[in-house]
Amino acid sequence: MTTKLSRAELAQRIAAAIPEGAFVNLGIGAPTMVANYLPADLEIILHTENGMLGMGPAPLAGEVDPDLINAGKQAVTALDGAAYFHQADSFGMMRGGHLDVCVLGAFQVAENGDLANWSTGAPGAVPAVGGAMDLAIGAKEVYVMTDLLTKQNESKLVAACSYPLTGIGCVSRVYTDHAVFDVTPEGFAVRELYGDNTVELLATLTGLRLIDATTASAFDETKGH
C-alpha cells in the first residue's frame, strides 16, 4: 500500500502554495477545505462567485445570515475589507483573468490540461453546470484537487477526457493524494511525490508517460509557509 494523503492533508498542501495577496476561488466540495488551512497571518482574499470578495469562515449557529452565503449555498461571514457585487461583475472578475488561483474538483484531467468536472454524461441525469466552466477558463492558475484514482481504481489523469468537458487546456496543476502534477506542453510532470510513491508507480497507475520534475521543485513546495 503506497502513501496516500487524506483530503485534509491535501487541502493543507494546496493552502501552503497560495501566496499572500492572492485572490482565490475555492470550488464546491473538497476544495472548500483549503480555506481551513490558509495561514491566519497572511491576507489571502477569497472570492465567491455569487458575489463577494473577502469571504470569511462559517458563522456560529445563531449568527447565520440567509443573505450572506457562498457558492455552495452555505452560510459564511464577511471579513474586514470585503466587497459585494452583482453576478456580471463577479464573473467578469473571473473571465477577465483577475483571479490568481482557483481550486476545483475533477472527474478527469487530460494531459493537455482539459478538465471534465461538471457531468458524467450519464443518460437521464439532471444536468447542472453553475460557474464551473467560467472558473475553469478564468483564473490565472487552475489547480485541481482530487484523488488520483476513482473508487474503481481508474486513473483520473487521462490521455483524453471521456466525460463531457468543462474547459479545454485550462488546468495548470493537479494535487492528488499520491503526488502533485504540473500540466506541461509535453504532458504531466510529477512535481512532488508523497511518501513512498515513485514516478514509475504513478506511470503504472495512470497508464501515462510522465515527466520526472521532482528534483526541481520538491524542496520549496514541501517547505511551504
Next chain:
Amino acid sequence: MINKVVSSVEEAVAGVVDGATVMVGGFGRAGQPLELIDALIAQGATDLTIISNNAGNGDVGLAALLAARRVRKIVCSFPRQPDSWVFDGLYREGAIELELVPQGNLAERIRAAGTGIGAFFSPTGVGTQLAEGKETREIDGRVYSLEYPIRADFALISAWKADRWGNLVYRKTARNFGPIMAAAATTTVVQVDEIVSLGSIDPENVATPSIFVQRVAVVGEREWLKDDVFVGGVDLEGRPLEASAGTDSAGGSR
C-alpha cells in the same frame, strides 16, 4: 410626483400574460423574491419561460411555481441541487424544457440585454457541449463563442430598500442577479423590506438606479433583521432557530 410603490404584491405582478418570459432573481434562496412568486402563482399566468440561476429549492418560491405547472421552459445554470426535487421530477417526466447556461454566460447575456449589446464573444464553454453549434471566432489567439442577450417581459427581484422612485439598495450576497435583471426586463418588479423617503438613500450607495425599476412592493422586514440591524436567530432559510431545531442550520448545498 413619481411613485412606483404599489399597494400589494398582487398589483405588483399584474399584467404577466400567459407565455411571458420572466426573470426571477436570487441565488438559491438568497435574494429570491418569494412573496412576488407567490403572487404570480395566485395571479395564474402559465406557459411561462423563467430565467433564473437555479430551478427552485424545497417547495417554496420558484419551486412552488414549477410545482403548479406554470413553467414551460427554464433557462438556468444550476437546476440540480439536493433540494430541487420539484424540478427534477418535472424534468424526468419531460414536463419542462431546460436551457442550461454556464453561470457567467447567463449573467453576461442578461447584462447584454440591459445594456443594448447585440451579442458578444465569450471564452466560457468553448469546446464543451454547452457551446455546440455556436458561432466561434478566434481573437488574438483565443477562441470565443457567440452569445446572445437574454431579455424578459418581467423581472421579479428582491432588494432591501427602495425609495418611491425605485432606487434600490441590496443586502450582502442577496444582490446577486438583481441589478442586471432589473435592466434586462421591460417591467421590473421589486419586493423590498422597506420604502424609505426620497433622498434618504445616499446616492453613493444606490446599486440599482431608478431608471431600471417600474414597480416596488413592500413585504416587511426580513426575519433576521430588526430595525435594520442583524439579529440572527434563524437558519439558512430564514426560519426561527427553535422551529428548525435538529436540522443543520449552517449546512447547505449548491
